[in-house]
Amino acid sequence: MTKLRFLYPLFFLLFISTGLKAQSGLQAPSEFLGYELGSQWTPHHKVMDYFWHVAEQSPQVKTNQYGTTNEGRQLMLAYISARKNMDKLQEIRTNNLKRTGLRDGTPTGDSTAIVWLSYNVHGNETSSSEAAMKTIYELVRPDNARTKKWLQNTVVIIDPMLNPDGRDRYVYWYKQTVGTQPNVHLNAREHHEPWPGGRTNHYYFDLNRDWAWLTQKESRHRIAEYQKWMPHIHVDFHEQEYDSPYYFAPAAKPFHNAITDWQSEFQFTIGQNHAKYFNKNNWLYFTREVFDLFYPSYGDTYPIFNGAIGMTYEQAGHSLAGLGILKTEGDTLTLNDRLTHHHTTGLSTVEISSKNAGRLVSEFSSYYDRAQNNxxxxxxxxxxxxxxxxxxxxxxxxxxxxxxxxxxxxxxxxxxxxxxxxxxxxxxxxxxxxxxxxxxxxxxxxxxxxxxxxxxxxxxxxxxxxxxxxxxxxxxxxxxxxxxxxxxxxASAPKKELENEISGKPYAYLAKWQDLEDIGLLSDLLKQEIRVRFAQKSFTVDGQSYDRGTLIITRSDNKIFTKDFDSTVQEIANKHNQQLYAASTGFVESGPDFGSSSVRYLEPPRVALLSGSGTDAGMVGEIWHYFDKQINYPLTMLDTNYFGDVDLSKYDVLILPSYYGDELDSDRLGEIKEWISSGGKLIAVQGGNNLLAGKERFALKRKKDDESESAEVANQLDKYGEQQRESISSFNPGSIFKVTMDNTHPLAFGYKGNYFSLKLNTSSYQYLENGWNVGVTKEGAHMSGFLGHEAKEGIQNSLTFGVQNMGSGSVVYMIDNPLFRAFWYNGKQLFGNAVFLVGQ
Known part of the structure; x- marks a missing residue:
């Protein structure tokens, strides 16, 4: 017993010293990384390692991996608060969900504010992830009395890097490009990243436009976690042009009228707190300009429409800034400057949230009470x-x-x-x-x-x-x-759960042509080398009616298929949850028989997409994602830097996205026309049509400018201060038009008489004189969204989708991009029609 009493104090001292060692083991970012924060870029894996280190060393931090990117990089969240809150973290979370009504039960009187800080959604706006490391360190540094006080009533959630793939694309390019010392002059190559740049994710999607649509896996992972917490404050850290002062809340108009007075009011409160620190340091800043709160799929608006105070913070820099750049006024902007500013607004946000925690929670509760009752x-x-x-x-x-x-x-x-x-x-x-x-x-x-x-x-x-x-x-x-x-x-969603179990050996299998899943079905059939036909006219067989576009898979066409034909076709249809119909005969009751010339054999297309410098990276990504992730069909991406040497005869379809380069000279364009005449198909999307309009042999022509002379004179008398507002008379930032469709043409198979298209600009073209005007906008076609009156006049009575025959081939003019941001679901069949059905 005496021996045990003697050992106990030693054990206690050992325990205490171990605890102190754990606390003292917390390293500042520069200690952990081995270089001063801000002196070089930190790759994704090292940022993650630092956050795991902080969680291991501090009882005030928990971390979890909430997903991975397309390239396999880790997505992480860190939760930071006082020890007493960390011990009941799940209670705080569920209590907050009860306030929203998304979880049953009555919330307690707990007034813990939840602040979510999101960094680096745009990969080449890199300073924010550097700032995230400094911010988490200061929040949990044992001798930081200020942050200790704030965390008594606040939980901070940090996502240190929303877009790891884009960030590493930029960071590793920069590391390969910069010399021993950064060159601060704008002309230096390190300030000009190559196509496609690091802004976007693996598929070149802007993740800051995807919060509502969730087309990208990073977004889906993140929103799943967001719904578990429903924070009261959300900040999205960005960068803008390198010569700009810092931007923080309050935001600019327009505000969507769903935004509450409280949300607007507290943005001012936050902005005033930031201004206090920026004034002290003589840093320039601005508010209430440029960055509005209307489109719902941003990192500020989406949280706002979910009851939070959502904000964008914009630091000067972006990819042009590198590690340092000489500004117009003669100062040098460094990475350290940039991360320091973001670090300052991050801590300021936590501070002002803590000071107003009770009001934040109360207003958040009221927001959801109104939602359900008024x-x-x-x-x-x-x-x-x-x-x-x-x-x-x-x-x-x-x-x-x-x-x-x-x-x-x-x-x-x-x-x-x-x-x-x-x-x-x-x-x-x-x-x-x-x-x-x-x-x-x-x-x-x-x-x-x-x-x-x-x-x-x-x-x-x-x-x-x-x-x-x-x-x-x-x-x-x-x-x-x-x-x-x-x-x-x-009621639950209408689950279409079916299992095709067709017995016997029917003359043909039929599949209706109605939406994206049918394109996926066709894709898998073609990849399995199953031969497919499609109907160009409606028909009736075995008492069942079928519309144009119906896929017809005959036993006769697939006599040489080496696998079990029936089971393979049915398995593919079951995979896509699509109904197959068995036809006992090719002799139809009405319409063309299966052997008719109106029932076309569908040759599997070899598809190529022009990409690289000069092309719109976002649109290239949308098309790439469509083939790779949505319909799973082979696509060859051809880069502009060697496109002139490509043998086009190896491809049946060439997709031309919006194009701003000069690689397609007149000689190459002439070769493309010869390729089309020999049976090729060119699909021009949105800005890609600019290259073709008015060119020899292409039927596409721009609409003439009908602006009157009196309007020109009136514009000359505009006031300078109203120039932005006056210019919007011819502005179309993105609005919806009713497009009248000729659904007897294969480009419009599967559609009714109208298609609602998202128009993104004011480009307008005449109806084709030598071709098929498959989709046109007529008088009164504008349905929704802002549109300047001059833009409206130009877009009405213009071509939206058209097809021109050229020799044995064809040109598809898609004036609107039906794959824009991958969220316009109803446009995806239109693009599939262009690729698979037109010109067969």
Whole structure:
């Protein structure tokens, strides 16, 4: 016993010294990395290592990997707070969810603020991840009394790097380019990163435009975690032009009118706190300019529409700045300057949130109480017709599920007045018990309103992103917006679970051609070397009617197929959850027989995409992602720096994205025309049409400028201070138009008489004199979104989608980009038609 008493003090001292060692083991970023923070870029893996180190050394930090990128890099979140809060972290989280109504139960009186800081969503805006390391260190540094006080009532969540693939693309390029000392002069090559740049992710998507649409895996991983916490504050750290002062809240107009007075008010409070530190250091800054709060898929607006105070902070720098750059006024902007500014606003945000924690929690609770009991907005119920294409319904409901937006079905059928998305008019409509409803009386009331409102209202018309995104239009769904509240009965999404088990050996298998999943089905059939035909006219066989575009897989065409033909076809259809129909004969009851020239053999296309310097990297990524991740069909990307040496006869389809380079000289364009005449197919998308318009043998021509002389004179008398506002008369940042379709042409197979297109500019072209005007905008075609009056006049009565025959080949003119940001679901079949059906 005496021996034990003697050993106990030694054990206690050992325990204490071990604890002190753990605390003292916490290293500052420069100690851990082996170089001064700000002296060089820190690659992704070292940033992650530092955050794991802090979590291992500090009981105030927990970390978790919440996913990986397309290139396999780790995505991480760190949770930081006082010890007492870390011990009940899950309780704080679930208590906050109860405030929103997304979790059952009554919240306690706990007033812990939740602040989420997101860094480096744009890969070449690199200073913020460097700042993230300094910020987490200062939050948990044992002798930092200020941050200790803040964390008593605040949980801070840090995502140190939202876009690791883009960041490493930039960082490693820079490391390979810079010399022993950085060259601060703008002309130095280290300030000019090559195509596609580091801004975007692996597929060249801008992740800061994907918060609402979730087309990218990084976004889906992140939003899943966001929904578990629903923070009260969210900050997205960015960089802008290297000569700019720092930008922080309050934001610029236009504000979406769903933004509350409290959200606007607290942005001012935060901005004033930042200004205190910037004034002390004599740093320049600006507020209330440029960065607006309207488009819902940003890292500031998405949190705002989910009840948080969402903000963008913009530091000068971007990829042009490198490790140091000489500014116009003669100062040198360094990486250390940049990370210090971001570090300062990050800590300032935590500080002011802590000081106002009680109010933040109270207002957040009130926000969700209003959402469920007194929602705002013109419309109270959004109707999605139950007889819409089930695959499109499923795709939409999958998105709503990810955002926790509730939907259900009406308790009764009824007739009432509502806004018809198809006609754009308020009229008498019928709601059936088989339809689906999204009510604004729910926790995610504002998100429901934002996603479905027919015409989002701008409080100010100067904005720098699209101004319309209605999901009825994006998914090609019929439905209505009602000003009345309808009772909603909880219902699950319409699951289309089928298993094709067709016995015997039918004459042919038939698959209807209606949406993206059918393109995926075709892709897999062709890759398995199964021969496929498609119907150019409607027909009826075995008492069943089929529309144009129906895939016809005959036993006769596949006699040499070496595997089990029937089981292979059915397995592929089951994989895509698509219904197969068995035809017992090729002798149809109406329409062309299966051996008719109207039932075309579908030659598997060899597809190439022009990419590289001079092309629009975002559009290249959208097309690449479409083939690689959505329809899983082979695509060869040809770089502009060797495109002149490519033998085009190896390809059947060449896709021309928006193009701004000079690699396609007149000789190469002449070769492309000869290739088309020999049977090739050129698909020009959006800006790619600029290269072709007016050129010899291409039928595409620009519309003439009808602006009157009096209007020109009036413009000459405009006031200088109103120049930006006056210019918007011819501005179209992104609005929705009704396109009248000729659905007898293969480019429009699977569509009804209208297609709703997202137009992103004012480019307008004449109807084709020598070709097929498959999709055109007519008078009154504008449906939603801001549009200057001059732009409206130009876009009306113009070509949107057309096809021209050239020799044995064809040219597809896609004036609008149906794959824009991958969220316009209803455009994906249009692109598939262009690739697979046109010109066969």
């Amino acid at each position: 929602p705002q907005g013109e419309y109270e119920t959004f109707v999605i017709k139950g007889d819409n294409n089930p695959d499109k319904l499923q795709a939409l409901f999958d998105l709503l599920d990810k955002h926790k937006v509730k939907y259900g079905q009406p308790t009764q059928s009824q007739s009432l007045r509502g806004y018809n998305y198809e006609t754009g008019e308020s009229e008498e409509v019928s709601v059936s018990k088989d339809d689906y409803l999204v009510s604004v009386y729910q926790p995610k009331s504002v998100m429901a309103r934002i996603l479905f409102e027919p015409k989002p209202e701008l409080s100010d018309s100067v904005t720098y992103d699209i101004t319309a995104w209605g999901q009825h239009y994006a998914y090609g769904l019929d439905g209505y917006a009602l000003k009345q509240r309808l009772d909603v009965e909880q």
